[in-house]
Amino acid sequence: MARMKFLLDSDRCIECNACVTACKNENEVPWGINRRRVVTLNDGAKGEKSISMACMHCEDAPCMAVCPVDCFYRTDDGVVLHSKDLCIGCGYCFYACPFGAPQYPQVGNFGSRGKMDKCTFCSGGPEDDNTKAEYDKYGANRLAEGKLPLCAEFCSTRSLLAGDGDVIAQIYKDRVARRGYGSGAWGWSTAYKMGTGA
Amino acid sequence: MKAFLTATVAAIVIAIVAGFILKAENESATAAFTTTSARVSTN
């Protein structure tokens, strides 16, 4: 059984934001909600690196642990999803997430922040696969069609890899070996227990 | 008894009024983070 992960090769990311655009379009993500975002470190200086971040679909997901209504679940592929029907918009998952994945449609908490939204690894939600109901709430379900997330498919430099963790870790290892350098699979030691071994 | 009932009603009324005021203040993320150059569709 595949264990789905993202791997961002920060040595290749050119901050083109194709991944962001792909995600926004494919999932009809409203303005103000940033399922995927590109953060640039050392902007304009030597050692500038850009990192594309959505959700890491962690092993021992902190969001799942702290949710007061237990609205998260994990699929067989290791993808962390949640139910917008149960979500009360309290925002605790955002405080717990090391990567800032949860997004909310309302700014303040006083009227509730609204239902939390986040990267689904293009895997939809609890609704039946590829129905309109699922699409309206959670966006596309590409995994059910046998496809991989669109952000990685669109990546112009193949910096963002998505798929079975072992497969993409191997791709990255080969890459690092061939070119002679690599800053590592960023975020993997935080999100997963075993890291890449790269 | 009367003080208790009046207080309960007062608490509920204050809560409802506060609710209306704050809900009106609450912005959607779209409204809060839209820049002037963006054309935001209203669907």
Place this chain on the structure above:
Amino acid sequence: MLISATVLLRRVAAALLLGGVVAFANLTPAVAQQPANDAALMEALKGTLSGRVSIPDEKSALLQQPQGREWREMREGPVKSLGGWLLVAVVVGLCAFFAWRGRVRVEGGFAGRTMERFTPVERFTHWLTAVSFIVLGLSGLNMSFGRRLILPLIGPDAFASLTELGKWSHDYLSFAFVLGVFLMAVMWLRYNFFNALDAEWFKEGGGILKKGVHPPSSKFNAGQKILFWAVMLGALVQAVSGYMLMFPFYFADMAGMQLSLLVHAVSGILFVALILAHIYIGTLGMEGAFDAMGTGQVDVNWAREHHSLWAKEELGARAPGDD
């Protein structure tokens, strides 16, 4: 006597600003120096890291905050276990105390005549605060313990609806609670300063441990004074942390929000524990006590036994020969 809205608003704003300033000054983590080479980057990438984004929402510039994991450990661990067991201990302790001491009776028997202890305004204020507190406390406890205790009983859909209702009630009733506590402060502050009499009262254990012991007391005895100040402090802490939570990232950054939640949870649990004891003593624990807040009229003998100085003053103020 009601205070003007502007003064109230200024007090709240000041408290919030204080909270925000404290949060910012003490809690903003030092953002890792953005490193120039790969090895240093790998090291830095394990810490809190912020970069540049083209997105207007500032929060998205925070790339990584591993302290979220510590926050999760703290909340799911000590806060829930210690807090939960503390509440159990308080309930068990109160039951044990009642089993041993029984109800504190009016030893001279009821006189059958009453006197006014609390005016309608005082009682209204108390119940405004109390009713709000019950809902605030229950909905608050539900946020921490509901998932473990109530969700298995009623299922996810019903529980999510209940919790959502609880969250809205909690947010909006907070204003009624804050108003109630504020009015209490205005009404009762002058009766709650400590004096030598209170030391005496404490030395005799407030008279609760043995029959026949009735240390003198004015309108509020030393135990009640402690409760008053505990409520003032608890309400202030809850209000400041609570409003920081209700206006997320207006006054505090990520570390500040995480701390606010921990403070709010811990302080809330302690507050509930305290009020459980208060409810006990005011209902089951002491015969004749509930009348004070129920009808406002207390039996004269009850007053003489438990608040002797206050009773003497009040009764003496009426026409002589009344008792």
